[in-house]
Structure formats: C-alpha cells, structure tokens
Amino acid sequence: MTTTAKPLGVETTPIPGFLRIDLTVHGDNRGWFKENWQREKMVALGLPDFGPVQNNISFNDEVGVTRGIHAEPWDKYVSVATGRVFGAWVDLREGPSFGAVYTCEIDPSVAVFVPRGVGNAYQTLEPSTAYTYLVNDHWSPDAQYTFLNLADETVAVPWPIPLDDAILSDKDRAHPRLAAVTPFPAVGRPAGPGRRVLVTGANGQLGRELMSQLADAGYAATGVDLPEFDISDAAAMDALDWSAYDIIINAAAWTNVDGAETPEGRPAAWRANATGPANLARAATRHGLTLVHVSSEYTFDGTTEPHAEDEPPSPLGVYGQSKAGGDAAVVAAPSHYLVRTSWVVGDGKNFVRTMASLAERGIAPKVVDDQTGRLTFTTDLAAGIIHLLSSSAPHGTYNLSGEGPVVSWADVAKRVYERLGHDPSEVTPITTEEYFAGQDVAPRPLKSALDLSRIKSTGFTPGDSMERLDAYIANL
Numbered sequence: 001m002t003t004t005a006k007p008l009g010v011e012t013t014p015i016p017g018f019l020r021i022d023l024t025v026h027g028d029n030r031g032w033f034k035e036n037w038q039r040e041k042m043v044a045l046g047l048p049d050f051g052p053v054q055n056n057i058s059f060n061d062e063v064g065v066t067r068g069i070h071a072e073p074w075d076k077y078v079s080v081a082t083g084r085v086f087g088a089w090v091d092l093r094e095g096p097s098f099g100a101v102y103t104c105e106i107d108p109s110v111a112v113f114v115p116r117g118v119g120n121a122y123q124t125l126e127p128s129t130a131y132t133y134l135v136n137d138h139w140s141p142d143a144q145y146t147f148l149n150l151a152d153e154t155v156a157v158p159w160p161i162p163l164d165d166a167i168l169s170d171k172d173r174a175h176p177r178l179a180a181v182t183p184f185p186a187v188g189r190p191a192g193p194g195r196r197v198l199v200t201g202a203n204g205q206l207g208r209e210l211m212s213q214l215a216d217a218g219y220a221a222t223g224v225d226l227p228e229f230d231i232s233d234a235a236a237m238d239a240l241d242w243s244a245y246d247i248i249i250n251a252a253a254w255t256n257v258d259g260a261e262t263p264e265g266r267p268a269a270w271r272a273n274a275t276g277p278a279n280l281a282r283a284a285t286r287h288g289l290t291l292v293h294v295s296s297e298y299t300f301d302g303t304t305e306p307h308a309e310d311e312p313p314s315p316l317g318v319y320g321q322s323k324a325g326g327d328a329a330v331v332a333a334p335s336h337y338l339v340r341t342s343w344v345v346g347d348g349k350n351f352v353r354t355m356a357s358l359a360e361r362g363i364a365p366k367v368v369d370d371q372t373g374r375l376t377f378t379t380d381l382a383a384g385i386i387h388l389l390s391s392s393a394p395h396g397t398y399n400l401s402g403e404g405p406v407v408s409w410a411d412v413a414k415r416v417y418e419r420l421g422h423d424p425s426e427v428t429p430i431t432t433e434e435y436f437a438g439q440d441v442a443p444r445p446l447k448s449a450l451d452l453s454r455i456k457s458t459g460f461t462p463g464d465s466m467e468r469l470d471a472y473i474a475n476l
C-alpha cells in the first residue's frame, strides 16, 4: 500500500508541455484514498484545462509487461490505480524537441500529463498493475497514431527489465526506429504558416478571401460551407475528426440583418450566429485548437463612436443579439481571436455592389447619412486575421475595419456614383428614420466606427477604406 502526505505539485520536464504531478495519498487502516484528477486545484498549479472525455484502464497481470511507444492525437493524463510502472516518454512532435526523452516511476502518488504527439510507453514493476488514463477525445479507429520502437537505440530508454525478458505485443515489436518516424505535426504551439486551418463559411465574402490568402501565406486551408457543413449541427461538430486541424476560422454567419427579424429568420440567425460558434468553441477547447471568430459592431447600440474592444454588448436587433451570443461563447475558448469588424465588402452581395448596380440602371437612390462608420474590405480583414495568427499575437478581442475617415453610407454611395462616371448628386441623403419609415426592419446602430489602436499595436494597419473603395470599383 502506498501512502504519502506529500502536497499536490506540478513539475515541468525537458519535454515541452509534458508535466509530472505529485498526488497526495491519504492512508489509514482501511487502505488509501487520493484525488486522482482535480481540475480546479491542478489547473491552478499549471496543468492545462484539457477537457477529458474518456477514461481508459489497462490491467497488467505480470511484472515486465511493456507497452508503447505510442503518440496519439489527444492529450492524456496518466496514473495508476494500483501497482507501479516505469514510464518512458519521447517527444515525437516536429520541432526542436523531437526525440527528447523523460522517464520516471509512477505509483499511485504520481501522475503525468502527456501532450498529444508525445510518445507514451511503460513497463510494469508490480503484478496486477491497473494503469489508468484520461483522454480529451473519444477513441476512433481512424485516429492517426505515431509509433516508435521500444528498443530504439537513439533514445535508449533504460528499461529496468531488458526487453528480451519483457512481455510485448507483436505489434509493438514492429514499430520503426526514430530515424524512420514521420514527426507528429506540431499542434498547440504558436500558430503560424504550415498550420492546418478549417475555414467555415468558406463560400461567403470573407471565406473566399481567406481561402485565397491562407494558401498564399503557406497555411493548409480546408474550406467548408452549407449545405454539407453546418456549424449549428452540434452532433456533426462533436463527431468531426478535429485532429486534422490546428486552427478554426469561423467566417460562417447569417448576415441578412432584416431577414433575422422575421419568424423564420430569428431561429436561423441564432443557429448560425450563436449556436454554431458555441459548437466551434467547444471543439476548440476540447481539442486544443485556436479559434478565430468574426463579429460585428451591430453587437453595440451605436450611441458612441469609436467602439473599443471592451465596450459591453448592447445590441439593437436580432442579428446583433445573435452575434453577441456567439461572442460570449467564443471568449470561453482558451485560445481565441474574436475579430470585430463592420461594413464588410468583398466577393459577394454588399452595399457597394448594390449602389453600383443602381447607378448602372440609372436609378437615383435615397441613402442614409446619419449612420457613420468605415468600410472593411475582405482583403484587409483576411490579412489582419492571418497577421494575428502568424505573429502569435496575444489572444483576445481585436477590432478590425478599414482605416481612414469615418463616413456615412450616403458618402459611400456618392463615391460609387462618382467613380462610375455618374453624378453623385443622384444620391439623396436621408435619415435612417425616414428611410425605414413604415417598414418592418431591423434597428441599426448609428455609429459604427471601431477603434483600431489594439490591432495596430500588433503591427498591422489596414488600408484606407476610401482608397480601397476606389480600387474595388475599378475592378467591378
């Protein structure tokens, strides 16, 4: 029986992210008791809040049972319920620590946290050893393991019982030597080029631009969208093999502001803008991914300008409310960028294209001049998102719109008319109240301009939105 009064403690090791944990074991005349996994105390001591979803036990009859070396696409928290093992771990992740080794004995008073991609192995030192581990993904037959031979001469694990005398499976005998191992792709490390990105809503304005810029920046991007890929489908999101990705960029949204006010639109907007991001935040948390989510200044009532990142939400309409719901879920993911933008223009349906079309058709529109803000071209929005990822900027919320003067929608419309060779005076300025009088539409914030100082402090300055507008019109 093992009893120890040592305090709970967490130690780092030469393998980055691999932690050794001392557990307190309370013994008395009946036996012993330990808190084997205690989230609150352990996270306070530095263990990742890794979100275990499955508990496995492998029971070993004899001394000398040796298993490994297996690196899996999920994190593990390993301990023994009874018995004792010699544990050996080898970093099989690509990067400078590839091949680093750590060994220690595990009795009931010791546990280890094994990050995904670190090879795990053990040898039993006592009969009837129950080796138990928590994992943060459900086992799947499709999961990609990385293996290393227990007898590899380079890492030279000092097995207490020589492998010739040990009890091994045929499968474990056949694993490759270190030189032949394909390193486990780096995950959970600072994001940057080479990382695998899932872009949701990839057919939208922002999604299209992201797919193009991510490829140019050296990321491996996979784009998904409705109808095949619905972020609001919780069961489908939970069943996805997230080990295939390092980063999620959510460009999916319901963006029909007036449509969100209708009986059919209201639940649809909430599904896409709140339930969907919550599903992605859960997946990002469980699987250790970085989540980038895009939000809107319509989460504010627009009574003040410019909007700072820490302004409390005060949405006026259903679209803004549903986006605020999504934001609240996303900020709970440990590794997130919440990018708030406004007045987006890219490849798709947008205000600039609507004005260009009216101008070509000889229509003289009335356009609101009391809603002010700045256009955001998807070229800048995608570039800013990639900048945050590539520079490993601190996680959190960032405003990201175009730079330059704060203007009204009427100013934008006049500029479109003028640049297309029409008389800008064909655009009649009007108040929002007049424009929407008698219509059942969404209330909109009057002041939309975003304070850009935080994103600029990371070294990214978006282009002047009116200059971008000229270039966009020239290419229509």
Ligand SMILES: NC(=O)C1=CN([C@@H]2O[C@H](COP(=O)(O)OP(=O)(O)OC[C@H]3O[C@@H](n4cnc5c(N)ncnc54)[C@H](OP(=O)(O)O)[C@@H]3O)[C@@H](O)[C@H]2O)C=CC1
Residues within 6 Å of the ligand: 200, 201, 202, 203, 204, 205, 206, 207, 224, 225, 226, 229, 230, 231, 232, 250, 251, 252, 253, 254, 255, 271, 272, 276, 294, 295, 296, 297, 323, 341, 342, 343, 344, 345, 348, 349
């Ligand atoms: N457009 C704007 O003016 C502004 C946009 N934003 C935000 O910027 C982001 C990008 O906007 P933008 O590119 O203009 O949006 P788009 O409307 O152009 O694209 C959104 C994409 O998401 C898809 N989508 C909708 N619901 C789901 C779902 N449940 N699962 C998967 N995909 C879905 C849409 O498919 P389908 O077309 O079939 O519905 C569409 O392809 C959004 O978060 C938006 O809220 C913020 C401020 C202003």
Ligand SMILES: Cc1cn([C@H]2C[C@H](O)[C@@H](COP(=O)(O)OP(=O)(O)O[C@H]3O[C@@H](C)C(=O)[C@@H](O)[C@H]3O)O2)c(=O)[nH]c1=O
Residues within 6 Å of the ligand: 255, 256, 257, 258, 296, 297, 298, 341, 342, 343, 344, 350, 351, 354, 365, 366, 367, 368, 371, 409, 435, 444
């Ligand atoms: C077509 C048209 C629009 N308007 C007004 C309506 C509206 O208040 C404003 C802009 O028109 P839109 O249809 O682009 O507005 P809207 O769909 O509300 O735009 C918003 O979309 C969501 C998704 C966001 O997150 C916001 O940042 C914002 O870009 O101009 C006119 O005054 N005259 C017109 O002829």
